[in-house]
Each structure stands twice: as structure tokens, then as C-alpha cells.
Amino acid sequence: MAIAEATKTILQDFEGGQIAFSKDGKLLDRESTTRLSEFLWTTVDDAFQYSNKHKDTIPTDRSLLDFFLEKIEGTGFSPAEKEACIESCRLWGAYVGDPVERQSLKFFCLEECVDESNVFVASTYERILDHVSQSARQHGYIRFNQPVVKIESSPRQDPNARHQITLTTASGERFQFDEVVVTCPLGWLKRNKSAFAPELPPRLTQAIDSISYGRLEKIYATFPRAFWHTPLTTTPNGPADQPTNHGQPTFAQFFDPVYVAHPEDIPWNQEFLSLAALPPSCAHPTLLFYTYGPCATYIVHKLASLDPSPQEHHAFLDSFLHPFYSRLPGYSATSPDCTPLAFAATQWQNDPYAGNGSYCNFQTGLERGDSDIEVMREAVGPERGVWFAGEHTAPFVALGTTTGAFWSGERAAAQVCDLYGLGKAGIGAARDDSLPSGCK
Ligand SMILES: Cc1cc2nc3c(=O)[nH]c(=O)nc-3n(C[C@H](O)[C@H](O)[C@H](O)COP(=O)(O)OP(=O)(O)OC[C@H]3O[C@@H](n4cnc5c(N)ncnc54)[C@H](O)[C@@H]3O)c2cc1C
Known part of the structure; x- marks a missing residue:
């Protein structure tokens, strides 16, 4: 944070603006989305505490999903709400790059983050990289x-x-x-x-x-205009009695869709961040999708197998993402604003110098x-x-x-x-291994 401040890097603390789509592609009402999100993050906090406290005795095969399932059973949620909770907790995969059923509960505490606000580097890492590489560029041989x-x-x-x-x-x-x-x-x-x-x-x-x-990948989809930021009085697929104005969504979650054909053994949950919600000087009409685990592996293998023509990549990525962006408020199949101009997809799993992963x-x-x-x-x-x-x-x-x-x-x-026996001028203070939910 200190380097970001010193270099006047623009940061964004995303708050609210969350929407979610059910397995059959319906936009959930705001109240349900908020309830699911609260359940998710409260349970994640509980799991950090639990993992930290019981690390030595938790069996190695216990997953974060197991912990979620136990917590869900203890709620008064209806069966449909319980299913939505499970779908919602799959979001964890987009944080670590692999599915929540693979997340070790024993070492979940190692996933705890610096206990400050979770900011997005809106103006990119450019100035931070420039700052931290200064000495190496001046005195080193690269x-x-x-x-x-x-x-x-x-x-x-x-x-x-x-x-x-x-x-x-x-x-x-x-x-x-x-x-x-x-x-x-x-x-x-x-x-x-x-x-x-x-x-x-x-x-x-x-x-x-x-x-x-891990296997985390990103796909950027850029449109002529951020059509999903259009205030609406009706939504294309929401029930008539739900609150219809979702404002300007900054983050969307799509539960494992029954409306998309995909390999049966691969969960197809998706999520994106809207880069149109960044501060005006950094905003783009772009959706940043995160894919992870077997779905991400499927995508990068497919991309590697395609003819290298940009048209083929564009067509494949559009066929993958269209089922999702076409559910957004403001979408119209006939509007040019809703047709992507370009896609950019990472392929870290195909890159040996990225360690074939994230x-x-x-x-x-x-x-x-x-x-x-x-x-x-x-x-x-x-x-x-x-x-x-x-x-x-x-x-x-x-x-x-x-x-x-x-x-x-x-x-x-x-x-x-x-x-x-050298001095350590210029090296920051030594950091220990203490964690926000308890000491090491
Ligand atoms: C999709 C994705 C999203 C992420 N999101 C976030 C985020 O929101 N916040 C966050 O803090 N972090 C995020 N990260 C993680 C962050 O990018 C990494 O933790 C960080 O870049 C790791 O830095 P590193 O120096 O350890 O490794 P790297 O950045 O991978 O650097 C390693 C370097 O070594 C070079 N190299 C590899 N092999 C050789 C070789 N044999 N000889 C010479 N050079 C070699 C590579 O070319 C590379 O330049 C994300 C990562 C991914 C993939």
C-alpha cells in the first residue's frame, strides 16, 4: 500500500454492486444475493479461525467445501437456498485457482490475506513495477x-x-x-x-x-459501451415481482449453468468484475472473467489447439462467454453495443515460464x-x-x-x-508469519 501511495497508483475498493444468476440463468433478487454473500464471507472467516486453531488435528482430506456443507446444514435455509449457498461458495475457486472441494481445511489459514482493504490496482502495476525495479535497472545487468x-x-x-x-x-x-x-x-x-x-x-x-x-486464468471481453451499466426498469429474464434496478453491477456470479452445454464432469461456474466500475480515468467497457480449475484447463487447452488466427480465438471465446454476458441487464441481441469488440485470454497453464499455472x-x-x-x-x-x-x-x-x-x-x-555481515539499508522491515485470525 505504501508503494501504491508513493507512486500515486490509483486503487479501487469495490463495495456492493454484486449480482448473481441461478443455475437456470435467472437474476437473483438483491436480498438473496446479499444473504448468500454474507453467508459466504462469514463462513470463510469462521473457516480461517477454525483452521488456525485446529490446524494440527484437522484431517488432511477435509476440504473447505466439507466445512461449508456442515455450516449450511446448521442454517434454517430451504433446500433451494442451501443449493444456492453451495453454488455461491464455489466462488472460492476464483481466489485460489482450484475448486473449493480441493481446498485443504487444515491449511486454509495459509490463504488468509493482509488484514487491510482488498483493493484492485485500477491504474495497473505500471508505476509500482517502475518503482520497485529502479535499483535493479540502474545498477544491475538484466x-x-x-x-x-x-x-x-x-x-x-x-x-x-x-x-x-x-x-x-x-x-x-x-x-x-x-x-x-x-x-x-x-x-x-x-x-x-x-x-x-x-x-x-x-x-x-x-x-x-x-x-x-493453481489454475487461475483471466479472459477480458471488451464492448463498445458498458451496456450493463444502463439503469433499467425491467430485466430481460428476472421474475416480474423482483426489484428490477440492479444499478451498475461491478461483480457477477453465474452458478453452474444448466443453460450451457459443457463437459458433464466440469463445473461451469463463472464470475466477472466490471472494469467499467473503476474510477473514471481507469474505466473500460470491459468485463474481466476469472476461470479456474478444470474449466480453465479446458479453455486453455482448447485455445492452444485452435488455428492461431485471431478470428478463431474470437469465435471460440465468444461462444464460451456469450451465454453469460447475454444474461446481463441492458443486453439486447440486436444492439451493436452488446457485441464484443475484442477478447484477451491468459494461457498461464500453457506457459512454462509461468510454471504452467498461476x-x-x-x-x-x-x-x-x-x-x-x-x-x-x-x-x-x-x-x-x-x-x-x-x-x-x-x-x-x-x-x-x-x-x-x-x-x-x-x-x-x-x-x-x-x-x-552487510547492513540492510533499503530493505523493508522483516515480516513474521502472524495471521489476522490468530498468531502463528
Ligand atoms: C490470473 C491471475 C490472477 C492473479 N491475481 C492476483 C491479485 O489479484 N493480487 C495479487 O496480489 N496477486 C495476484 N496474482 C498472483 C501474482 O501475479 C503472483 O503472486 C506474482 O506475480 C508472483 O511473482 P513471482 O515473482 O513469484 O513470480 P512471477 O511473476 O511468475 O515471475 C517469475 C519470473 O521468472 C521468469 N522465469 C521463469 N523461469 C525462468 C528461467 N528458467 N530462467 C529465467 N527466468 C525464468 C518468468 O519469466 C517470470 O518473469 C494473480 C496471478 C494470476 C495468474
Whole structure:
């Protein structure tokens, strides 16, 4: 937040403006949407507390969905409302990149975030990146498009001698360093353990294998005008007796639709954020859809298999999103305002340098999630001079985030400074692993 403020980055704290569509594509009334949202976030808070308090005894196969189901049973909701609650809690998938039934309850506490407002970086990370990269650009030697394929280091025989690490790039160039901070994503580490010579120690290898890597993707759909921001007196598909004016929706949730043909074994829940709701200087007539888990994998595989022509991509993405944006208030099949101008879809799962995914998450079956993170933070720095940084080594409260990635870089820099007895001017305060719902 301090860097955002210092760089005059524009932030947006989205409040309200939420709409939701039932499985049969009907817009829920405002009261039901609010009730579902309150249930969702209250239960998430309860689950954080529960996970934090009972981490040592919660069975590894217990999921966040199990916790939700238990809570839902304890409510006086009707069967239809209970079903809507379950659909609503699937939103968690868009936070971590995999379905809620895969979210470990035992290590759910590692998903807790910095206890401040959850802001959207409206003017993009441009100024923040410019700020944090200043020193590296001024004093460093940056090689783009030179992937590292080998990291060779030998344990020191003499504890007073310097480390010696040799990096080999894909083009065969070799470079020597005293210390190396590896910031390759966790997904890359999982697939490239053989890049390290000698082999990484078994406990570190186990930690890399144990923590999962998520499958979150984004699709941006841009229209000539934000037609969904048109105040309406009637909605195209809502029951006649419901409150009809939903104002300017900023966030929409679509429960697993029965009105869309899709692979039977893949839940097709979707959600979007309206970038038209950003402050005027940053607003776009764009819907930002988040896809996750098997649905996201399906989309990126499909995109990779298409003819690379922009028309094919456009047609495929429109066929995927049309069933959803066409449900919005203000939509008219005959209005040019409601026909997308362009789509942009991420394909992190197809990108080896993104680790073929998004960021770390904590899935059922995980046994030592917190200690795995600690082991990755230590890496083989003291013995071999090879340190790890990146979101997967962040303080617990910032795992999987840009803030956490930045803090982890400061932590790795401090570890190297400690080794050489250097001062830490310019490095932010050390962060501990305390969590908002309790202490470590
Ligand atoms: C869809 C999506 C939405 C997200 N939303 C948010 C959000 O709302 N808020 C938030 O805080 N975070 C969000 N994140 C997470 C955030 O983007 C990451 O936590 C952060 O970028 C991680 O930074 P990093 O430096 O650890 O890794 P990266 O940003 O992945 O950087 C790793 C770098 O290493 C390079 N690299 C990889 N392999 C090699 C190699 N062999 N040799 C040389 N270089 C290599 C890569 O090219 C890349 O530049 C989101 C991520 C995704 C995918």
C-alpha cells in the first residue's frame, strides 16, 4: 500500500454492486444475493479461525467445501437456498485457482490475506513495477529472453570461502556468481528439479512437490459501451415481482449453468468484475472473467489447439462467454453495443515460464504445508548460496500475491546480507508469519 501511495497508483475498493444468476440463468433478487454473500464471507472467516486453531488435528482430506456443507446444514435455509449457498461458495475457486472441494481445511489459514482493504490496482502495476525495479535497472545487468537451464553449486569445504554458483542459459552461455536468488515460479521448480546440480536435498524436493500450483486464468471481453451499466426498469429474464434496478453491477456470479452445454464432469461456474466500475480515468467497457480449475484447463487447452488466427480465438471465446454476458441487464441481441469488440485470454497453464499455472495453493492431502513453505524459504542458501524467492516463499499472510513476491525478495536479500555481515539499508522491515485470525 505504501508503494501504491508513493507512486500515486490509483486503487479501487469495490463495495456492493454484486449480482448473481441461478443455475437456470435467472437474476437473483438483491436480498438473496446479499444473504448468500454474507453467508459466504462469514463462513470463510469462521473457516480461517477454525483452521488456525485446529490446524494440527484437522484431517488432511477435509476440504473447505466439507466445512461449508456442515455450516449450511446448521442454517434454517430451504433446500433451494442451501443449493444456492453451495453454488455461491464455489466462488472460492476464483481466489485460489482450484475448486473449493480441493481446498485443504487444515491449511486454509495459509490463504488468509493482509488484514487491510482488498483493493484492485485500477491504474495497473505500471508505476509500482517502475518503482520497485529502479535499483535493479540502474545498477544491475538484466538479460531478457535468456532462460536459465542449469544451476550448479557445490557445498563449501571451507566455511569462510565464497560460494561459487554457475548458471547456464538456454543458449549455452555460462555465468558465475557468489550467491543466486532463484525466483522461478513454483510450477517451474516442480518440473525442473533436474536443473539443480547437485540434486536438491530430499526435504526441499518434497516441499516443492507437496505445495500445489493453481489454475487461475483471466479472459477480458471488451464492448463498445458498458451496456450493463444502463439503469433499467425491467430485466430481460428476472421474475416480474423482483426489484428490477440492479444499478451498475461491478461483480457477477453465474452458478453452474444448466443453460450451457459443457463437459458433464466440469463445473461451469463463472464470475466477472466490471472494469467499467473503476474510477473514471481507469474505466473500460470491459468485463474481466476469472476461470479456474478444470474449466480453465479446458479453455486453455482448447485455445492452444485452435488455428492461431485471431478470428478463431474470437469465435471460440465468444461462444464460451456469450451465454453469460447475454444474461446481463441492458443486453439486447440486436444492439451493436452488446457485441464484443475484442477478447484477451491468459494461457498461464500453457506457459512454462509461468510454471504452467498461476500461484501456489493448499490442497487436500497436504500434510506439512507451513513447514514446506519454511523449507523453501531456506532452500540451500547457507550451504550452497542458492536461495529461493517468489510468491511461494512469502510470509504466510501474503502467499500467492504480488505483495508476497516483493516481500520474499526483501527476505532473500536480507538472508544474503546476513551471511556477509552487510547492513540492510533499503530493505523493508522483516515480516513474521502472524495471521489476522490468530498468531502463528
Ligand atoms: C490470473 C491471475 C490472477 C492473479 N491475481 C492476483 C491479485 O489479484 N493480487 C495479487 O496480489 N496477486 C495476484 N496474482 C498472483 C501474482 O501475479 C503472483 O503472486 C506474482 O506475480 C508472483 O511473482 P513471482 O515473482 O513469484 O513470480 P512471477 O511473476 O511468475 O515471475 C517469475 C519470473 O521468472 C521468469 N522465469 C521463469 N523461469 C525462468 C528461467 N528458467 N530462467 C529465467 N527466468 C525464468 C518468468 O519469466 C517470470 O518473469 C494473480 C496471478 C494470476 C495468474
